[in-house]
Amino acid sequence: MQSAVKRWTMLAVIGLFFFMVIVDGSIVAIAIPDIARDLAITTGATTLIISSYLITICASLLLFGQIGDQFGRSRVFKWGTLIFLVGSFLAGSGGSLSIVLLGRFVQGIGASMTMANSYALVTDIFPPEQLGRAFGIEGIFISLGALAGPGLGGLILVQLPWNYIFWINLPLGLLCLIAEVAVFPKSQQRSSSKIDWLGAASLALATSALYLATMQLRYWWVMILLMVIFSYIFWRVESKIAVPLLDFKIFRYQLFSQSLLVAFLSFIVAYFFTILAPLYLQLVLQYSPGVTGLLLMVTPIVSLVASPLAGYISDRYDQRLEMTIGMAILVVAQLSLAFATARFEPTYFIFNSVLIAVGTALFGTPNNVIVMQAVPNKMRGLAGATNSLVREFGLVLGTTLSTLIFYRLLSLFSQRQVDTALGMARPILLKAQRGTYLVALLLLSVALFILIWHRKKELTSNGDR
Template identity: 50%
Template sequence: MTVTHRWLALSTLGLFFFMVIVDGSIITIAVPAMAAGLHVPTSQINLVIAIYLVGISGLLLTFGQLGDQLGRIRLFKWGTLLFTIGSALASLGISLPLVLGGRLVQAIGASMTMANSYAIVTDIFPMAFLGRALGVESIFISLGALAGPGLGGLILAYLSWHAIFWINIPLGLFCLIVAWRVFPASSAPAQTPTIDWPGTLWLITAAASFYVFTSTLLTQPVITLLSLGLFTVALVQFSQAERRAVKPLLDFAIFRHPLFSRSLLASFMSFIAAYFFTLLAPIYLQVVLHTSSQLTGLILMIAPAIALVANPIAGWLTDRYPQVRVMQWGMVLLVLAEIGLVLSNGQHEPWVLGSLSILISIGTAVFSTPSNTLIMSSVPAEQRGMAGATNSLTREFGMVLGTTLATTTYYGSLSVLAGRAALTVTGQVPQHLLHAQSVAYLAATILLVIGLWLIRSRKVMTA
């Protein structure tokens, strides 16, 4: 590939990653409009969110395995096509079953692309430029994680909810055309692909039960316990199935690489901690500080705006300096920012929160770019699909677990202070909200300190 084709391919991978991540959260703001349009209760619209997230999480490792066997670029092309078709089906909006069917097709396509995106970047870029390449891709991922609700609100202000899916069609076709014309041709598979069906089924069960567990944690204790039990059983069965499989979805030998295993676990801690800020910052701004919606939106856009600059710089640092050392710098910045959030008391705002947002964005970029680079470069080429899929799966579970832990610690602390069950911030004492926020951010700080310890280990430093 020429240099121009490499960067065009990277931009295409990033754009599609952006769409896939946005579609995981953009529905949240359209729930009332979709319920009215489809003539169903809002609770049923939650299935539109669940089927997408569970489908992606449950199939990532399967398509990572197939990417290693059939060719990652081939899987990316087919995944792009399926995601576009699923978007078209969902956009018709004739009935809830049709929308759910479209979302399932979307999830299958999204999983195929996400599972192989990191590996494709690693395949097409020389190792000397890999940090910069993954830094650029991280821009799209960061923007996608933050842009969903805002983009959805903008669309609903002028168009019907169907347009949430319409916009994927031209973008998906564009990505597909570039993939066919620019990406290297996939070679014919050397053998008939082998799918680990038992592992796939147990992973889907684990993803579904984990989603139910996190969704009912504060409201339905019986269902929460049952789903937690099923999740535990599914994980045990998945582990046993993988040890018996001829070609497992997840070869546990991959975790013998200290750079891979510890970088992945540290990333998991950072993913969890990141969603504490995502959940609590809007509450702090609007309920405690009484900031207008417009100003809140502007303050929350600071982080993605800084990410546009921070991620490429982090990529340059990754290619120039020892990657473990750069990861440590990033994690230290994240720990310092989290301590600042713990100490936030409503004074000197919004300057304090804005400054901490900048620190979080820089820290995330400086940590995640070398982390992704180490994860992808520390395994053999034939395991890159598995490594990339595992990395994406870690982010998906981190997102859900982070939201759950943030919600549990925040509202749990609020309930203790209020002397009764508190599942809403409405009518709560501002000082109680600040205290509950500090407790939640303290939990996130502990997670980040664990992550820092993992990458400061002598095993990582000397690997």
């Protein structure tokens, strides 16, 4: 067991790097107009820079979790940090979309290597009586990372070109790597099990096919068919292999499965705001990237206060009730966003940002605790990896669905094929935004219904006893 100072230092390093990795999933959003102009591409094409990073993480997350189990989680985490830094340098130095996408792919591999092993590393180094506190602190880094990307990007763009939204990772990542070499365990015993390469390949192909199906391709139905075929192959492989990437027995725990499903819906919706908010602030309200960045920092700043308070409430009161209240607040926020009219700004935007921060904290904090505690200790590593996979997969779908719906609505309302938001009239942008947020509202309403229905069922069951 590590000393107390070493344990908390490791947690701080893991949390900081986790924050940076998750920020990189959303920081590009605010730079979409600048990147589109600089690379002479459409704003729709620019979202590939976001989704390619997320889809790479989804496709390889479980594979690197298994590799970490067999070759040493600490070792894989360190290599992942180094690869992430190489990808950050490539993405920032790209003079064309293809170079930027290559850098994002390399970044995604490195991010996946670290994310797949972070929960298990924390479990390895902390005693059981401190795990809840450790996971709560790591959850703060995750929540802040998911919310802070566009805001940090805006602050960077005030003084620097868009390339620096990637290069800012280099000094921070190097500090993390030095700390990892200094304080992480030097070696871990290697397992004799084999790597599930067939399962990893089928999962990667299924994930890629689903992503391609959500794009505006002519033969999208072929991608759906391929996704079904590869998903079936993955299920068959995982059901028969001795050491699977994903042990489907974990889904037999009802509370785990339900909490994961509701979280999945919330993760999808989270990126609707990430994609649309910078466009709304810069193209509808005509705010500069600097002002946009400051306004987008409202949510993460509020989260700094809301997340610890939500953790305090979660430790002392009904976690299921807290989750339900948080989800109800998120539903109200989506309804309010859907009917934004560009009036009373920026007060109206700040109000909605506060609602999102509070709702996310009240829902996400107890949900993470429930997910990790709903399974036996021996499956906690798998629960953490699955939770990470669901989060990243939800963010991929959120990016692609919000982009697809938004540009389809822009085309409908402008009565012509549209793949860029630049130069569009304000009323058309507002109507397309409204329709996109209404879809998000529907998804969160389903999540809220699931929470209320299961809570009512639980109370009825307890009453019968």
